[in-house]
Amino acid sequence: MALDVRRLRVLRELAARGTIAATAEALSYTPSAVSQQLSTLEREAGVELLERHGRGVRLTDAGRLLARHADGVLARLEAAEAELEAAGRTVMGTLRVASFNTAARWIVPHAVAGLLASHPHVEAHVVDDDPHATIPALRLGEFDVVLGHDFPFEAPLRDPGFYRVDLFDDELHLAFGPSRQGLPADFAALEGVPWVAGHPGTSCHGVVVHACHAAGHEPRIVACSNDYGVILELVSRDLGVSLAPRIAHRLAPPGVRLERLDPPLHRRIHALCRAGAERRPIVAAFLDQLRAAVAREVEGDGRLLAARPVA
Missing domain, CATH: 1.10.10.10 (Winged helix-like DNA-binding domain superfamily/Winged helix DNA-binding domain)
Incomplete structure (x- = not known):
């Protein structure tokens, strides 16, 4: 046979x-x-x-x-x-990257630009999509590196088929529009208040549902988007309140109040490749650029100090 x-x-x-x-x-x-x-x-x-x-x-x-x-x-x-x-040690070829929206805005462009500047014979393709879609596609070989996130209500993705690099912890804040500035940053006090969340089936939707359920009520979700620029714009127009990650704060229009939770709530940002692929020079070089981009965009930005790098 x-x-x-x-x-x-x-x-x-x-x-x-x-x-x-x-x-x-x-x-x-x-x-x-x-x-x-x-x-x-x-x-x-x-x-x-x-x-x-x-x-x-x-x-x-x-x-x-x-x-x-x-x-x-x-x-x-x-x-x-x-x-x-890896034995040849030459960084060349095509790298296919998929990332969720906020990292695709702030982290991935810097990492890709650094890779291309250091290795001019490399070509990079980037897709912005939800990890629920891109992680299965990574397993099937459609991407080389995928950026994802774990929320506290989810079991961390630990799969022997993947090599994982934890990048940083991204703190989530409550976002209020102008007419709701007086509301407390407390899920229990937000019963009946309209919410703007991610699309059903995504972690950004699930975290709102989970947090409200933990506070004893069902969220009244009136609008959905997987783009925090859209979410925060809707919040600024008083369509509802939302949860926004710290790396999305620069997208907030004037008039949006962002409040920390007590205790804090974080999502962990990570990069994945298929197990063994981390030894490919092009993948290893990109992971190095991701770490450098996080150091600049997360540690080096005063607005992002609550995002804690992971050792």
Whole structure:
């Protein structure tokens, strides 16, 4: 039995994405090409890997077993490639970075600019999206580095498939518009007050819901955005109150009051790459630039002193 690595990648994508069409889109193949690759892999494996399910297909038990092994095979291949690149010590190639919005505004541009200035043969692609979407995409190889965050109500992401660098702790403050300046910075006192939050399913939505539930009430969320520039603009127009991270404070329009919580509430900002990829020179160089950007943008900015760097 000889299994082709490229076809194992197709199987792994199908296991993650669920449909031939989504797999084809992710790999820039046609659906018929995906089907042909999987049919060939079945012949190589000598067992049925797929079965009809409604209008589509799903993996058989053997297909799921092989997909799990494919994850390990592809991870080991990437680790081997990373070690070979590290032996050459040349920083070159294309780096694909994904970041949540506030870090994409303040941290990532400085890190990417530093990387390109130091290594002119590098090309960088940057995407602004929520970690709930980008972390699964990192696992599938769509990105090389992803910036994410952990909120106190979430279990920290500790996955052996990822290499993690904790960058800093970003303090969250309550944001009040002009007509609500007299309200206390206390979730228990904000029952019935309208809220502006992140979109449902995001951590920036969940932190508002969790904090209000802990205070004994359901938040009345009237507007949602994943852009703190939009959130703080809505707060400034008195559409509601919100929680805003310290690194987003410079987006606050005049008239927005930002108040610390007691006890303080933080989210931890981190960078992830696939385990072993941290040895790739281009990834290692970018992680160094991220640390330097945090030192400048977080430690060096008087407005950001509450964001505590992580050792």
